[in-house]
Amino acid sequence: LNYSIAAKERGTITMHPITSTLRLIGIAFGLLASAGPAFAADLESWSEGPTRQAILDYVKKVTDSNDPAFIQKEARVAVFDNDGTLWSEKPLPAQLQFTIDRVHQLASQHPEWSKQQPFKAVLKGDQRYLSQITEQDALKLLSATHTGMTQAEFQKIIEDWFRQAKDSRTGRLYTHRTYQPMTELLSYLQSKGFKTYVVTGGGREFVRGFSQRAYGIPPEQIIGSSVRMKYKEREGKPTLIREAKIAPPINLNEGKPLNIEHEIGRIPVIAVGNSDVDLQMLEYSASNLQSSLKLLISHDDAVREVAYTEGTEKVLAEAKKQHWTIASMKNDFKTIYGTD
Amino acid sequence: LNYSIAAKERGTITMHPITSTLRLIGIAFGLLASAGPAFAADLESWSEGPTRQAILDYVKKVTDSNDPAFIQKEARVAVFDNDGTLWSEKPLPAQLQFTIDRVHQLASQHPEWSKQQPFKAVLKGDQRYLSQITEQDALKLLSATHTGMTQAEFQKIIEDWFRQAKDSRTGRLYTHRTYQPMTELLSYLQSKGFKTYVVTGGGREFVRGFSQRAYGIPPEQIIGSSVRMKYKEREGKPTLIREAKIAPPINLNEGKPLNIEHEIGRIPVIAVGNSDVDLQMLEYSASNLQSSLKLLISHDDAVREVAYTEGTEKVLAEAKKQHWTIASMKNDFKTIYGTD
Numbered sequence: 001l002n003y004s005i006a007a008k009e010r011g012t013i014t015m016h017p018i019t020s021t022l023r024l025i026g027i028a029f030g031l032l033a034s035a036g037p038a039f040a041a042d043l044e045s046w047s048e049g050p051t052r053q054a055i056l057d058y059v060k061k062v063t064d065s066n067d068p069a070f071i072q073k074e075a076r077v078a079v080f081d082n083d084g085t086l087w088s089e090k091p092l093p094a095q096l097q098f099t100i101d102r103v104h105q106l107a108s109q110h111p112e113w114s115k116q117q118p119f120k121a122v123l124k125g126d127q128r129y130l131s132q133i134t135e136q137d138a139l140k141l142l143s144a145t146h147t148g149m150t151q152a153e154f155q156k157i158i159e160d161w162f163r164q165a166k167d168s169r170t171g172r173l174y175t176h177r178t179y180q181p182m183t184e185l186l187s188y189l190q191s192k193g194f195k196t197y198v199v200t201g202g203g204r205e206f207v208r209g210f211s212q213r214a215y216g217i218p219p220e221q222i223i224g225s226s227v228r229m230k231y232k233e234r235e236g237k238p239t240l241i242r243e244a245k246i247a248p249p250i251n252l253n254e255g256k257p258l259n260i261e262h263e264i265g266r267i268p269v270i271a272v273g274n275s276d277v278d279l280q281m282l283e284y285s286a287s288n289l290q291s292s293l294k295l296l297i298s299h300d301d302a303v304r305e306v307a308y309t310e311g312t313e314k315v316l317a318e319a320k321k322q323h324w325t326i327a328s329m330k331n332d333f334k335t336i337y338g339t340d
Numbered sequence: 341l342n343y344s345i346a347a348k349e350r351g352t353i354t355m356h357p358i359t360s361t362l363r364l365i366g367i368a369f370g371l372l373a374s375a376g377p378a379f380a381a382d383l384e385s386w387s388e389g390p391t392r393q394a395i396l397d398y399v400k401k402v403t404d405s406n407d408p409a410f411i412q413k414e415a416r417v418a419v420f421d422n423d424g425t426l427w428s429e430k431p432l433p434a435q436l437q438f439t440i441d442r443v444h445q446l447a448s449q450h451p452e453w454s455k456q457q458p459f460k461a462v463l464k465g466d467q468r469y470l471s472q473i474t475e476q477d478a479l480k481l482l483s484a485t486h487t488g489m490t491q492a493e494f495q496k497i498i499e500d501w502f503r504q505a506k507d508s509r510t511g512r513l514y515t516h517r518t519y520q521p522m523t524e525l526l527s528y529l530q531s532k533g534f535k536t537y538v539v540t541g542g543g544r545e546f547v548r549g550f551s552q553r554a555y556g557i558p559p560e561q562i563i564g565s566s567v568r569m570k571y572k573e574r575e576g577k578p579t580l581i582r583e584a585k586i587a588p589p590i591n592l593n594e595g596k597p598l599n600i601e602h603e604i605g606r607i608p609v610i611a612v613g614n615s616d617v618d619l620q621m622l623e624y625s626a627s628n629l630q631s632s633l634k635l636l637i638s639h640d641d642a643v644r645e646v647a648y649t650e651g652t653e654k655v656l657a658e659a660k661k662q663h664w665t666i667a668s669m670k671n672d673f674k675t676i677y678g679t680d
Contacts, residue, residue: 074558151601195560208605218414219605220535226602231594231620238624240601247602254571261491261580262566262587263603265548265559280571284578 042188044334045181051332054325055185058293062269063192069291071269073193078270079260079281080186082200082207082224085274085297086215087178088167090306094174095202098161102145110144119144143244146203147227151240158209169306172337175210180338181327182297185272186215194270199260200224201252201277223259225251252277257284268292274299276314282324294324301330382528384674385521391672394665395525398633402609403532409631411609413533418610419600419621420526422540422547422564425614425637426555427518428507430646434514435542438501442485450484459484483584486543487567491580498549509646512677515550520678521667522637525612526555534610539600540564541592541617563599565591592617597624608632614639616654626662634664641670 046052062071083089092100103113103122113119118137121129133141146154162175170177186196196217200207204224211217228245231238249255257280260268271278271285274297282294296319299308309316319326329336386392402411423429432440443453443462453459458477461469473481486494502515510517526536536557540547544564551557568585571578589595597620600608611618611625614637622634636659639648649656659666669676 074552077560204602204605212414220417220603222605228588229598229601231597231624238597238620238627240598248568257571257578258569258580261569262544263560265544265562280578284571287578 043181043184045184045338047332047334049332051325051327055293055295058270058291059189059192062291071290075266075269075290076189076192076194077197077264077266077268078189078194079197079199079256079268079272079285080182081273081275081278081281082198082202084299085272085278086182086186086198087174088169088305090299090308091167091169093202094165094167095206097165097167097174098158098206099141099145101161101165102157103141106144139244139246142227147242147244149242150234151205151229151242154205154242155209158206162210170337175214177337178214179329179333180335181333182272183215186217189270190216195221197221197223197260197264197268199251199256199281201250203227223251223256223263225255254280256281260284270295272297273315275312277311279315279318282315283318286322286324294319294322296324296326298326298328300328301333301336303330304333304336305329383521383524385524385678387672387674389672391665391667395633395635398610398631399529399532402631411630415606415609415630416529416532416534417537417604417606417608418529418534419537419539419596419608419612419625420522421613421615421618421621422538422542424639425612425618426522426526426538427514428509428645430639430648431507431509433542434505434507435546437505437507437514438498438546439481439485441501441505442497443481446484479584479586482567487582487584489582490574491545491569491582494545494582495549498546502550510677515554517677518554519669519673520675521673522612523555526557529610530556535561537561537563537600537604537608539591539596539621541590543567544591563591563596563603565595594620596621600624610635612637613655615652617651619655619658622655622664623658626664634659634662636664636666638666638668640668641673641676643670644673644676645669 043052043055046055061067061069062076064070080086083093087094100122103119107113107119107123110119114123118129118133118141120126121133122141149157162173165174166172167174167177189196196215198207198211198215198217198221200223202224204222204226207224208219208222211219211222226247228243228247229240230243232241233239249258251259253276256278260281267288268281268285269288269290270293271282272295273279273282278296282296285292286294296315298316299306299312301307316326318324327333383392383395386395401407401409402416404410420426423433427434440462443459447453447459447463450459454463458469458473458481460466461473462481489497502513505514506512507514507517529536536555538547538551538555538557538561540562542564544562544566547564548559548562551559551562566587568583568587569580570583572581573579589598591599593616596618600621607628608621608625609628609630610633611622612635613619613622618636622636625632626634636655638656639646639652641647656666658664667673
């Protein structure tokens, strides 16, 4: 019985005949659906081996009230990076593709952009310029594409984009190229009483646009980077206007533990990441006095995904030194997206 | 059977004999305890009348899946101001008393304070100076008493303070002068699937220091004002150092809806406040397309609490104009703290 949030998201629910029959009886299916993860074999897309076993062993001990490592339910906080941890970040992080698409979409209202950097580079696909983009130019792109509208208008723009935007490498909708082993890990932890959070360098509204469907994670459990907003009455109605200013701290590196403490007020017991910007979040979780699990996703599968270590050197070295758990996508993931 | 979070907090659990017997059977009591609020009559400390009825009617319709006003469980977000809404703010807000106590406690390490404002005024109890305190001087007090230490050290300071600090008017421990009708309202809403948040102008760490015990609200559901923190490795361990800078926006007025959107990402359906700094939070909740409940606590009980309207004029006028629900402490609260 292959029934998980990931499968639901992909619209490829494969049901055992008995479930199909039960579906006819509305309420029975309702009960089955809400109990979803409990029916799936735990972490079935993970290969048997030390990584899967380390996760299962950790969860077993901290949820067993007779074990000295037992952790009360309310303290079971698990934080996950997003790009490269829960879904692919190559060839481009989804939000960068969204930014490029927005520039193309808005270009007709801005004829001056054809001669103005960084817009010119985006419109011409000048990779060389973009790969060396300055912070100031990046902020110009962000301002032009992510700000100036109300929060509600921006949410609608994101929703519309996710409905049709496809990743150029896989040809799949962005929301359909989450890692199946990771969405299974999320469901599994949720079923064991963990409160799962996404702690992303990306924008929080962007990730909130699909996190409930794809990860079973509600908006209030998304911590990300963001811009400042301004409260304004508009025709007697309060609206929040997105301004062209980053709200500090950016949710990368030290920003991750700082925002976790600010918003959650607890040190996580599980932290999962894949790159150097996740290092402080992993170290912060390791400082928990309770038993903690630090999991690093290693992009070593050149055939089914993309193999790269750039930007992950420091965290990989620290993971090895501290004996954190490392998941090899090549060896530990039976499938990447659920169809291979 | 008088069993609620408020009663637990006060350490005055009065149990029906059958419950006492069940307590001997550990697990059975465990079951009873976790189902606590369901055994208490709903809002029993609220007088019969239009206010109590408005709350019950609202909750009934939005939790009834056959009602057109039905609200899905995940969207049932209820936000509560703290000072003057969930507990007394007169004669002094608890955190101001905490600040004064800290100045006295630290004075021996700062002999210069006896000659330096604003410390001199605090040490001498100079109410006139303090009532006209400048923003700059207030920040000096905040810095000296709330910053410079690690977040963990500050949490310990708060915990120690709450263990012994008493409100001068009632002589009660601060954590024992929460409003019983309001803690009942919190329990009631929680039992109906609402996610309850405190959205306070006070410091988030300060309120997190007692919110689980007093309100049944975990740290991740406390939104408050705060200072910036710095991430620093100390003897190889990551620590968060509290800095002498306010993290914008301060959680008052427009700051409340801004922080709600930033951290929760949903517009609340219930908002409860008592003063002008809650006005925008109430208006923001009123802008929800779903049916919403705006509740204003009116301090009109000179006998059992303190009667005052200063600082509440604007919100009171708006509440009357928009027909929001107004709870009179004098008429709608059968008891204030649970013992009168």
